[in-house]
Structures are given as C-alpha cells and as structure tokens.
Amino acid sequence: xxxxxxxxxxxxxxxxxxxxxxxxxxxxxxxxxxxxxxxxxxxxxxxxxxxxxxxxxxxxxxxxxxxxxxxxxxxxxxxxxxxxxxxxxxxxxxxxxxxxxxxxxxxxxxxxxxxxxxxxxxxxxxxxxxxxxxxxxxxxxxxxxxxxxxxxxxxxxxxxxxxxxxxxxxxxxxxxxxxxxxxxxxxxxxxxxxxxxxxxxxxxxxxxxxxxxxxxxxxxxxxxxxxxxxxxxxxxxxxxxxxxxxxxxxxxxxxxxxxxxxxxxxxxxxxxxxxxxxxxxxxxxxxxxxxxxxxxxxxxxxxxxxxxxxxxxxxxxxxxxxxxxxxxxxxxxxxxxxxxxxxxxxxxxxxxxxxxxxxxxxxxxxxxxxxxxxxxxxxxxxxxxxxxxxxxxxxxxxxxxxxxxxxxxxxxxxxxxxxxxxxxxxxxxxxxxxxxxxx
Amino acid sequence: xxxxxxxxxxxxxxxxxxxxxxxxxxxxxxxxxxxxxxxxxxxxxxxxxxxxxxxxxxxxxxxxxxxxxxxxxxxxxxxxxxxxxxxxxxxxxxxxxxxxxxxxxxxxxxxxxxxxxxxxxxxxxxxxxxxxxxxxxxxxxxxxxxxxxxxxxxxxxxxxxxxxxxxxxxxxxxxxxxxxxxxxxxxxxxxxxxxxxxxxxxxxxxxxxxxxxxxxxxxxxxxxxxxxxxxxxxxxxxxxxxxxxxxxxxxxxxxxxxxxxxxxxxxxxxxxxxxxxxxxxxxxxxxxxxxxxxxxxxxxxxxxxxxxxxxxxxxxxxxxxxxxxxxxxxxxxxxxxxxxxxxxxxxxxxxxxxxxxxxxxxxxxxxxxxxxxxxxxxxxxxxxxxxxxxxxxxxxxxxxxxxxxxxxxxxxxxxxxxxxxxxxxxxxxxxxxxxxxxxxxxxxxxxxxxxxxxx
Numbered sequence: 001x002x003x004x005x006x007x008x009x010x011x012x013x014x015x016x017x018x019x020x021x022x023x024x025x026x027x028x029x030x031x032x033x034x035x036x037x038x039x040x041x042x043x044x045x046x047x048x049x050x051x052x053x054x055x056x057x058x059x060x061x062x063x064x065x066x067x068x069x070x071x072x073x074x075x076x077x078x079x080x081x082x083x084x085x086x087x088x089x090x091x092x093x094x095x096x097x098x099x100x101x102x103x104x105x106x107x108x109x110x111x112x113x114x115x116x117x118x119x120x121x122x123x124x125x126x127x128x129x130x131x132x133x134x135x136x137x138x139x140x141x142x143x144x145x146x147x148x149x150x151x152x153x154x155x156x157x158x159x160x161x162x163x164x165x166x167x168x169x170x171x172x173x174x175x176x177x178x179x180x181x182x183x184x185x186x187x188x189x190x191x192x193x194x195x196x197x198x199x200x201x202x203x204x205x206x207x208x209x210x211x212x213x214x215x216x217x218x219x220x221x222x223x224x225x226x227x228x229x230x231x232x233x234x235x236x237x238x239x240x241x242x243x244x245x246x247x248x249x250x251x252x253x254x255x256x257x258x259x260x261x262x263x264x265x266x267x268x269x270x271x272x273x274x275x276x277x278x279x280x281x282x283x284x285x286x287x288x289x290x291x292x293x294x295x296x297x298x299x300x301x302x303x304x305x306x307x308x309x310x311x312x313x314x315x316x317x318x319x320x321x322x323x324x325x326x327x328x329x330x331x332x333x334x335x336x337x338x339x340x341x342x343x344x345x346x347x348x349x350x351x352x353x354x355x356x357x358x359x360x361x362x363x364x365x366x367x368x369x370x371x372x373x374x375x376x377x378x379x380x381x382x383x384x385x386x387x388x389x390x391x392x393x394x395x396x397x398x399x400x401x402x403x404x405x406x407x408x409x410x411x412x413x414x415x416x417x418x419x420x421x422x423x424x425x426x427x428x429x430x431x432x433x434x435x436x437x438x439x
Numbered sequence: 440x441x442x443x444x445x446x447x448x449x450x451x452x453x454x455x456x457x458x459x460x461x462x463x464x465x466x467x468x469x470x471x472x473x474x475x476x477x478x479x480x481x482x483x484x485x486x487x488x489x490x491x492x493x494x495x496x497x498x499x500x501x502x503x504x505x506x507x508x509x510x511x512x513x514x515x516x517x518x519x520x521x522x523x524x525x526x527x528x529x530x531x532x533x534x535x536x537x538x539x540x541x542x543x544x545x546x547x548x549x550x551x552x553x554x555x556x557x558x559x560x561x562x563x564x565x566x567x568x569x570x571x572x573x574x575x576x577x578x579x580x581x582x583x584x585x586x587x588x589x590x591x592x593x594x595x596x597x598x599x600x601x602x603x604x605x606x607x608x609x610x611x612x613x614x615x616x617x618x619x620x621x622x623x624x625x626x627x628x629x630x631x632x633x634x635x636x637x638x639x640x641x642x643x644x645x646x647x648x649x650x651x652x653x654x655x656x657x658x659x660x661x662x663x664x665x666x667x668x669x670x671x672x673x674x675x676x677x678x679x680x681x682x683x684x685x686x687x688x689x690x691x692x693x694x695x696x697x698x699x700x701x702x703x704x705x706x707x708x709x710x711x712x713x714x715x716x717x718x719x720x721x722x723x724x725x726x727x728x729x730x731x732x733x734x735x736x737x738x739x740x741x742x743x744x745x746x747x748x749x750x751x752x753x754x755x756x757x758x759x760x761x762x763x764x765x766x767x768x769x770x771x772x773x774x775x776x777x778x779x780x781x782x783x784x785x786x787x788x789x790x791x792x793x794x795x796x797x798x799x800x801x802x803x804x805x806x807x808x809x810x811x812x813x814x815x816x817x818x819x820x821x822x823x824x825x826x827x828x829x830x831x832x833x834x835x836x837x838x839x840x841x842x843x844x845x846x847x848x849x850x851x852x853x854x855x856x857x858x859x860x861x862x863x864x865x866x867x868x869x870x871x872x873x874x875x876x877x878x879x880x881x882x883x884x885x886x887x888x889x890x891x892x893x894x
Contacts, residue, residue: 111446166764173762211446229751237762248763250696250755294539305674309698316686317693321765429446436442 004426008280010419018408018415025404029082032397036078075146077392083143084388085402090139091239092263092380093410094132094187095256099264100125101194102228104201105221108214113430114291114437117284120425121271123201124418125264126194128410133187136239140183147388150174150245167245174242182238186231193224204427214429232257240380243387247325251310256383258303262345263376265295266369271414273362273369280423286360287437293359296349296372303376304346328386334393337382344375377403450544450884453728457882461627464878467724468628469637472871475723480867487860493853494569501572504850510836510843515851516566517683518825519858522708523563524606524680525701525821528673529709530556531613534620535669538662544737546880547729551720552713553617554873558865559712560610562858567602569854598682605679609672616665622648623658623879677705684828691771691832694759700752704821707745707791710738711817716866718811720875729876732805739804742817746795749824753792771832779844780831783823790820 075083103122107115115122144151154160155167167174200217203209233253241252249255269292275281314322329338349368358364385393425431455463467473472480497504507514530553537545571577576590581603583593593600625645632638648654681701684692714735721730760768775784794816798804830845869875 113444169764170762214446226747229747233751233755246764248759250694250752250759251699252695253755254696254699301671305678306699309678310695313682313685313693313695313697317688319688319693321763430444432442433444 004422004424004431006280006423007421008275008278008415008419008423010415014415015412018412021404022408025401025406025408027401028397029401029405032399032401033078033082035396036081036398037076078398080143080146081389081392081394081398082402083139083146084385084393085399086135086139087143087147087388088377088380088384088399089402089406090132090136091384092377093128093406094136095260095380096264096267096410097126097128097132098190098228098232099260100127100268101129101190101197101224102261103264103268104197105193105224105228108218108221109225111218111430113433114288116428116430116434117281117288117424118268118272118292119201119428120421120423121275121418122268123198124414125267125271126198127417128413129187129191129194131409131413133191136187137180137183148242148245150242151176170245174245179238182234186235189227189231193220193227196220197224201425202421204425205422208427210427211429232260240383243384244325244328246321249310249314249322249325251306255303255306255310258299258306259376259379262296262299262303263373265292265299266372266376268292269296269365270369270373271418273366275423276362283424283435287439288434289362289365290356290359290439291437293353293365293368296365296368297353297359300346300349300353300372304342304350307342307346329382332386332391334382334386337378337395341375341378341382344371345379348372348375448733450547450731450733451729451881452731455728455885457885460882460885461631461878463726463729464624464874464876464881465628465631467870468872468874469631469633473723476867476871480864480871483860483863483867485860486856487864490853490855490857490860493850494857496850497569497854498574502570504848505854506846506848506851508843508845510841511830511833511845513833514826514830514845515847515855516570518822518829519855520563520566521680521825521829522818522822523559523566523858523862524676525705525708525825526712526818527556527559527563527609527613527709528677528702528705529713530554530559531609531616531669531673532706532709533713534616535666535673538666539670543884544734546884547726547731547734547876548713548717548738549880550617550620550873550877551717551870551875552709553613553620554869554875555713555716555866556613556709557610557617558862558869559709560606560613561865562862564606564610565858565861566854567599598679598686601679602683605672605676609669609676612665612669612672616662616669619658619661619665620877620880621873622646623650623654624874624877626650627878628874674702677701684832689832690765690767691775691828694756696752696755700749703745703748703752704791704824707742707749707795708818708821710741710745711814711821714738714742714810714814715818718807718814720870724870724875726876729881732807735807735810736801736805739798739810739813742795742813743798743804746791746817750792753788771835774835775827775831778831778835780827780834783827783831787820787823787827790816791824794820 100122103115104119104126106112107119107122140147149155150167150170152162154162155164156171157163158168172178197217197220200209200213200220204213207213236253236256240256241248269289272281272284272289272292276284311326314326329335349372352364352368353359358368381395381399451460453459467476493504505514505516507516530549533545533552534549537549568574568577571580579588580590581593581600583595583600584590586592593603622645625641626648629638629641629645632641678698678701681697685694685697687693717730718735721727757772760772763769775781794813797809797813803809834844835842
C-alpha cells in the first residue's frame with residue numbers, strides 16, 4: 001500500500017512556476033523602485049508635525065530625528081525602502097528556516113509520533129539557514145546605517161550635537177564587534193545543529209540505527225532547544241527590537257518567536273499538502289493534518305496572547321517611552337496594518353480552524369495557512385517598517401516584489417533539497433505509531 | 440489497531456492485571472487508616488489549629504496585626520497568595536494540557552495533582568479574603584453589584600477584580616474536572632463496598648454510574664471539552680495574577696514578559712509540589728508500580744523546562760532593565776541583587792535557576808531522594824521569587840524618606856501556617872477517602888510498551 005522509499009521529484013513544471021514568480025517579483029520590484037524614485041518622500045513634514053506634537057513631551061525623539069534627517073546626507077527614500085523590504089524578508093524567512101529545524105528537534109525531544117511522516121519536510125526547510133546567514137549579513141553590511149539607527153558613530157560622541165545619552169548607555173551591547181559576533185554565533189550555531197541532525201537523520205535511512213541513533217538525535221535536539229531558547233530571544237532583540245533603538249520590551253523575544261513558530265507550522269502544513277496533492281506522502285492522512293491544524297489554531301491563540309499581554313501592559317501603564325512604539329503604529333499610515341495584523345493572525349484562524357472538520361480538510365487548511373503566513377509577514381512588516389521608514393513607509397509593488405523574489409528562491413532551495421532525500425524516515429522508531437495514528 | 444514504539448517504556452510496572460489495579464488502589468480507601476496517616480493527620484490538624492489562632496486574631500483585630508507598613512503595603516499576604524495560586528496550576532495542566540497532548544503518563548498522577556490544585560486554590564483565596572479585613576462582607580464586596588446595593592461598584596479597571604473572576608472560574612472548572620474523573624472510581628468503590636454506609640455514600644457520589652458504553656462515551660467527550668476550556672484558563676489565571684503587578688508603573692513590576700513568565704513559574708512550582716506530595720503518597724500507599732521512576736523523571740523534565748524558562752525570563756528582565764536606560768528600572772534590579780534583600784534574591788536565583796539544572800543528569804532526575812529534596816527547594820525558591828518581586832520593588836519608595844523594610848510578625852507566620860494546615864489536612868482526607876490514582880484510566884494503559892500491536 002505504501003512505499004517508504006518514495007522520493008519527491010522537483011519537476012520542471014514546479015521550477016517554471018517558481019521562475020515565473022521570481023520574474024514577476026523582479027518586474028514588480030523594478031516598477032516599484034521607479035515609481036518611488038519619482039515620488040520622493042511626500043507627506044513627511046505633515047505627518048512628522050502631527051505626531052511629533054504628541055511625542056515631543058515624552059522623548060523628543062521624532063523631532064530630533066526629523067531635524068537630523070534634514071541636515072545630514074540621507075539615503076534616497078526608495079533605497080531605504082528597499083533595505084527595509086529586504087530586512088523584513090530576511091527576518092521572516094530566517095524564522096521559517098529555523099522553525100523547520102526547531103519543529104524537527106522538538107518532535108525528537110518530545111518523543112512525538114504523530115509528526116514522524118512530516119519530519120523530512122520540516123528538515124528540508126532548515127536548508128534555508130545558510131542562505132539566510134549570507135543574506136542577513138550581506139544586507140546588514142550594505143544597509144546598516146539606514147536600518148539601524150544605533151550604528152551611527154556620532155550618537156556616541158559626547159561632543160557631537162547628535163549625541164544620544166540613552167543609546168550611548170547601550171553601547172556595551174549595541175556595538176559592532178559584539179553585535180556581529182552574536183549574529184555569526186546564532187546563525188552559525190543554528191546551521192551547525194542543522195547539519196549534525198540532518199546527517200544522522202539521513203544516515204538512519206541507510207544504516208538503520210534504531211533506538212540508539214534516535215537517542216543521539218534526541219540529545220542533540222535537546223541541546224539545540226537550549227541554544228535556541230537563548231538565541232531566538234537575543235536575535236529578536238538584535239535584529240528587530242534594536243531598530244527602534246530607544247524602545248524596549250521584555251516580551252519582545254518571545255513575541256517574535258511565537259510569530260516565527262506559527263508561520264513555520266503553516267509552512268509545514270502547506271508543503272505537506274502540496275506534496276500530497278502531487279501524490280506523495282500518502283501516509284499522511286486527515287488525522288495527522290488534524291494535529292498540525294490544532295497546532296496552528298493553538299499557537300495563533302498563543303501569539304495573540306503574547307501580543308495582547310505586551311500591548312495591554314504598555315497601554316495600561318502609559319509610560320511615554322514605551323507607548324511611543326504603539327503611537328508610531330496607531331496614529332500614522334500604519335494604522336490599517338495594525339488592525340489587519342490582529343484580524344488575520346487571530347480572528348481569522350481562530351474562527352476558521354475552530355471545528356474539528358476544518359482541521360481535517362486540506363482545502364481549508366491550505367487557505368488558513370496561506371493567510372497566516374501572509375499575516376505574520378505583515379507582523380514583521382509592522383515591527384520593522386515604522387522604525388526605519390518613519391512616515392515614508394508604504395505598501396506597494398516594492399514590498400510585493402521583494403517578497404515574491406524571496407519566496408521563489410526560498411521554495412527553490414527547500415524543494416530542491418527535499419528532492420535529494422527520501423520523503424519518509426523509513427527507519428524512524430516511531431514511524432509505525434505514526435502510520436496507525438487515529439484521532 | 441494500535442501500535443506502540445520500542446522507544447516507550449511501560450507506564451505501569453509489575454505486570455498488574457485489572458483486578459490488581461482495583462485492589463491496589465482501593466485498599467487504602469476501604470481499610471482502616473494506617474498509623475502513619477493518623478500521625479500525619481494529627482500534625483496537619485495541629486498546624487491548622489495553631490494557624491487558626493492567627494486567623495482569629497486577624498479577624499478580631501484587623502490586618503494591622505500583620506507587619507505591613509505604609510511603604511510595604513503588600514508582603515507575605517500576597518506572596519503567599521501568588522505562591523499558592525502558582526502551585527494550583529499543575530493539576531489542571533496535567534489533566535488538561537497533557538490530555539490534549541495525549542501524554543498517557545498523566546493518568547497515574549492527575550487525580551492527586553487535581554486535588555492538590557483545588558486545595559491550593561482555596562489556600563490562595565484565603566489571603567485576599569482575609570486581607571479584606573471583614574471577611575463576612577468581603578464576599579459580596581468582591582462581586583460586581585451596583586452602588587444601590589450598599590457596597591460600591593467594583594473597579595473593573597483593576598486586575599485584582601479580574602483575579603476574582605479568573606480564579607473563581609478556574610476553581611469551578613478544576614473542581615468539575617476532578618469530580619468527573621472521580622465518578623467511575625466512586626462507582627468501583629460502591630460496587631466493592633461491604634457495608635451499607637459506604638455503599639450509600641459512594642453510591643451517592645458516583646451519580647448512578649453504570650459503566651456502560653454510553654457513560655464512557657460521555658465521560659470522554661466531557662473530558663475533552665473541559666480540557667479545551669481549562670487550557671486557556673490555566674494560562675489566564677496566572678496571567679491575570681501577574682497583571683496585579685505588571686499593569687502598574689512600579690519599577691520591577693511593570694514589565695511585559697510578566698504574563699507568560701508567571702505562567703511558566705506557576706507550572707514549575709506546581710510540578711514541584713506534585714512531586715513532594717506524590718513521592719510521599721507513593722511510599723505510604725505502596726504505589727511504586729503506578730507512579731514509577733519514569734513518571735518522576737518526566738515530571739523532572741518539565742521542571743527543567745519550566746525552570747529554565749523562568750531563568751531566561753529573570754535574565755531578560757535584568758538585561759532589559761539595563762538596556763532600557765531607565766534609571767528607576769536599573770536601580771530596582773540592582774537593588775534586588777545587592778540591596779538589603781540580597782539574600783532573598785540569592786535564594787531565588789539558586790533555588791529556581793541553578794538547582795533544577797542538576798536534573799540534566801539522568802542519575803539525579805531518576806533518584807527519589809534527590810527529586811524529593813529538589814522539589815522542596817524549588818518551592819522555597821518560588822516563594823522567594825514572589826517575595827523578591829513584591830517586597831524589594833516596594834520597599835524603596837519614590838521618596839527616600841519613605842524607604843522602609845518589612846518585618847513579618849508572628850501573625851504573618853501564623854496565617855501562612857494556617858494555609859499549610861488546611862492544605863495538608865484536606866490532602867490527607869482526600870488521600871484516605873478517595874482513590875489517589877485514577878483507577879479507570881490506569882486500567883486503559885496497562886501493557887503499553889515495546890513494539891507491540893494490540894487491537
């Protein structure tokens with residue numbers, strides 16, 4: 001009935017679709033850039049004065065930055081926006097990549113069986129990690145002064161008129177050598193763990209190894225989880241929170257993790273359904289889909305829980321240096337995105353996946369997963385754009401274009417790697433349990 | 440068909456048959472109380488009685504008998520409240536979350552853990568209730584009644600009121616969950632009963648359970664529904680408790696990570712208390728084949744995970760306090776570690792963050808003695824955590840002339856003893872008259888080990 005040796009073929013048809021996606025992405029991006037070049041940064045003054053009146057009393061930040069922007073040499077708006085879009089996608093896709101590994105590791109650590117047939121899909125996603133590594137470091141070097149305000153030397157010079165005492169106080173953490181060191185350790189560490197676990201998982205197909213090999217992977221999975229617990233939070237502070245350099249929230253690391261996690265679950269679901277539709281993974285049935293559907297449902301609520309806790313506590317205490325983050329997102333052009341974010345990441349999956357039947361049908365899971373992925377992309381958009389672009393941010397061809405380019409390359413990498421190895425871990429000690437999974 | 444992988448170890452050892460299970464688990468309910476039980480019960484009731492003196496004094500004299508002052512207006516009372524609520528998280532976590540995750544090992548421990556939850560929540564509720572001073576009025580003061588009723592409208596903006604709703608809901612759901620699990624076992628005891636009185640009492644408690652297919656089908660649906668409802672409840676309760684502090688602007692209290700970190704801490708201390716109680720119960724009632732080393736090891740793993748989450752949260756708070764550049768926040772955290780309450784901070788850090796890490800060593804997490812000692816250390820640490828958060832954040836008021844220290848009086852200690860006395864008295868009564876392990880559910884997981892196929 002089932003063959004455990006099935007292998008995915010990365011067909012010419014799929015490759016063509018991805019190539020078209022890539023081409024469309026490039027065209028949209030180029031069109032978007034041209035449109036933006038002609039446009040300039042309109043509306044800047046208007047928005048800046050409106051909002052700065054509310055904020056001037058608290059931090060004076062908006063005013064001083066607007067002033068600084070007028071004097072110093074500024075990067076063209078379109079280029080800044082391009083860096084922003086690249087960074088959003090870097091953050092979103094590195095999250096997907098590392099969640100592939102996290103999901104894989106978690107299943108071993110928890111001794112789970114329902115997910116055994118999906119392990120190879122999750123593992124394939126981890127192949128994005130080296131690409132993410134290069135892209136993050138590359139974009140950081142090119143765009144760091146536009147993306148990260150704290151990278152400017154004048155902020156730390158007491159004689160400079162732009163000296164910033166608060167940012168200067170963070171110097172022990174936000175300085176180039178330490179920051180880059182952390183970046184390399186986190187991304188490199190994730191990749192090392194990935195290579196190690198992948199090596200053993202694949203060797204299991206050929207050499208077997210049963211419970212001993214399983215235990216070996218489980219113990220490296222446990223170490224990875226410890227490393228990831230620390231590095232996921234810190235990378236969220238480094239790569240996302242430090243964009244709004246003055247602002248801080250202890251929740252932020254876990255918040256970014258929850259966004260990554262639920263997106264990763266949606267991606268695994270989509271890939272499994274994609275494979276099933278092509279006739280692969282017949283051993284994954286509605287019972288397994290039901291379980292991963294529950295995860296998407298549950299962790300969408302979990303994301304909302306963290307979102308709400310962070311928002312409510314900041315809103316309630318109403319301390320200006322904290323509320324500024326939400327003021328910047330609620331009183332500006334980002335306001336619609338702010339509400340859409342909650343709607344499509346919470347209300348929609350909550351209602352759509354509530355019933356048992358909806359979690360067992362591929363059609364519904366497919367729609368929900370796509371929307372959840374788009375929703376969490378928007379979440380990263382909302383975390384990154386206002387801090388970098390201030391009032392010049394927008395949503396248009398440039399954002400869609402860059403995202404399509406990333407998506408095409410990402411899927412190419414994942415599917416290409418998926419095709420290299422058997423789709424099912426045939427010697428996995430819990431495979432038999434997974435085959436007889438019935439809920 | 441059902442398959443079990445070779446990676447699974449048997450959950451129930453000793454080759455028990457169905458009859459053995461009923462026999463082993465009903466024995467202490469049907470027999471005379473053992474000597475050790477009588478001794479323990481006497482001690483618990485004595486502690487309760489001594490504590491009752493403090494409780495009575497407090498009701499007669501007012502909350503002034505506690506050591507609170509103008510600066511430190513909250514101390515042991517709310518520390519004990521949060522500590523007990525935290526302990527009350529493990530039971531429903533075991534019965535609800537582990538049920539949703541299909542963790543069958545929960546079946547040997549859920550009954551006792553749920554009972555513990557219920558008693559711990561009652562202990563917790565004592566403290567705000569007594570803190571209201573006039574206990575007999577407090578019950579309706581806490582209810583949302585209009586001004587015309589004679590009390591005042593409650594303050595809906597206050598997380599303390601949200602606590603009233605969250606905890607009472609949690610208590611009700613936990614109680615129903617626990618009772619429904621008990622029904623089939625009450626029926627077992629009823630059917631085995633030799634004398635009329637117990638036949639009548641357990642017959643009444645079992646609500647006419649017949650053990651038919653329909654009964655079981657309803658039992659399973661209701662368990663799943665309750666698990667689905669109880670899971671967000673477990674999270675919400677400690678979330679709202681954390682908001683008692685985090686919605687304020689007190690440095691050290693106002694931090695966004697509080698809700699999930701309090702939940703993790705609650706599960707951490709709850710599991711530690713489950714271990715403390717079950718290790719004794721297991722020994723006294725000879726349940727070694729039901730609560731095996733594997734159960735203890737798995738609970739210890741949960742303790743490592745939640746303890747590490749709590750540790751990461753401590754470090755995150757400390758780091759962000761520095762990173763924020765807010766002098767008041769920075770001072771609050773430095774003062775915690777180096778101020779007059781440094782010893783409380785050190786106790787919290789060693790007991791909560793460092794000590795559970797020894798469970799990474801398999802030898803230690805499978806050792807009964809080590810587990811027992813650590814389970815108590817963890818709960819000492821978790822008590823200090825709340826004390827550190829509450830007292831060290833308050834005692835340095837905004838104006839240095841208001842700085843103060845908190846010194847507990849004998850009535851602070853007395854009320855704490857009162858809650859302990861109640862907790863152990865209730866737990867001992869439960870363990871004597873109710874089966875401490877779920878008989879019916881344990882029967883369903885006999886023989887589930889090693890690469891076997893069963894229909």
